[in-house]
Amino acid sequence: MTVLDTKVVRLTTDEATGYTMFQLGSFTFRRDDYFAHISWPKGNHIIEIDRFLRATVRDIGWGFFYGWIFFDDVFGTTNHYGTVDVFAGSYDRGCKEAGIDFLETFHAEAVAEAFQAIAQDWISVGYDPLNAPLETGSPIGSKGPERTDPLLRAFIAADRMLGLPGDKPVRTEAAGFPINRAFADLDYDSPDIECAAGFEGQLHAINLFDHIARSDVTWNPSISAVAGGNICCVTSEEHMLPVIHGNDRNEWFIQLTDEIHWNIADKNTGAPRGRIVMKAGDVCAMPADIRHQGFAPKRAMLMVMENGTPGLEARYASGELKPYPVDFG
């Protein structure tokens, strides 16, 4: 695997729309009123701009997450934890058969810098791709004033558990995180902690639902509790996951409230396998050989259990570990 030692380049700025074109390696990125246009030496691809920007900011915010992030069936990234593949058509049968698939590998920092530069230039005041569509404006049209507040936020990663002294805080009203409109009907009390003298700070509990209900982003998990490689992530989901995720390991979904519909497809070819509808209390594995995309008709609380043990991606890729988690005997 050749890693290109290159950085993002700003190309021309379109006089009509005000948006700048960017280049990373052999890929160029251009936008107009409605679409992002991605070009590479053998092909071109078009993505609706709202979807492209929603995917871009999450891909950066997640640190490219685990495995494959498909912006759509054609374009996306693969995380190698230090380096990142940017691909077009590499996992799409049509592109493969047409011989127009293309992939380049970069240092992760270079891809992050490129995506941040694109997002900064292509996102104007009034539009926030981390919010649900009902809660934000539109990216359609010519360039307006650039946002000066952070485009990326809220990927909170607890070291041990949210709210512990010295660890990441839970979201609160005072910190500017009101309960989201979609969860306003729940009661949010606090756990009762009676600590014996001498053990202050050693007993700990939080209202996790309160923390999730105050999230000001969607499809953007935060880590609430960690024991070794055992990672508990929580997130609020509304509308659609703006990427298709192909994991490099098994992961698990636990539906805490409401429901999410998941479309499941083969990871390598994109061929549909069917759907899963998860309702409150349901638990389901996402095997390592699929790609999945979620749809939440109402804002929902989801827990994701990940195994963050370093090097797992290589053990799954080599076939040492099965792409599904449970041995039924």
Place this chain on the structure above:
Amino acid sequence: MAYKTKTGALGSYDKGVIELDDDLRKYAFSNIFEVAGAAQPYERVAVVQNLEYTAEVVRAEGESPWYAAPHDEFAIVMDGEIAFSFVKLEDDQLPSHSGGAVRLGAKPNGPPMGKITARRGHQVLLPKGAAYQLAAASPSVALLQTADGPETVKRWAEICVMKGE
């Protein structure tokens, strides 16, 4: 618009559907409340397995045995109210097995650390170095984030959707 958030409970839950052209065992689809309803009190039934790590469903009813683990564990109350009592373990009482909870023969000698009473949506730290006991006046449900251990109960074929319905 007034939204209605749907949660589940032991006696009231809707299960989703899994419609796939694939071996459904690969997805191990189950429901926490269904699993808890069929389990004995304080059986720790695995509903998540990530290699050595698990998440285990517990139906809390009355008092549990005392448990300890060689690492942090976490509990999320999914239904009802559960009281967690803690006792500090001395160095020679610390569990020496590799992972997961182990059942103690009795309440360990050691200083009481206190108690946490948690309800739906609360997440509780079960800290390394402490023994803990759960108690519930009425049937309640918790999900334990832990590791595969001596108390882990695996009955995947009974709890998972095995074929299309």
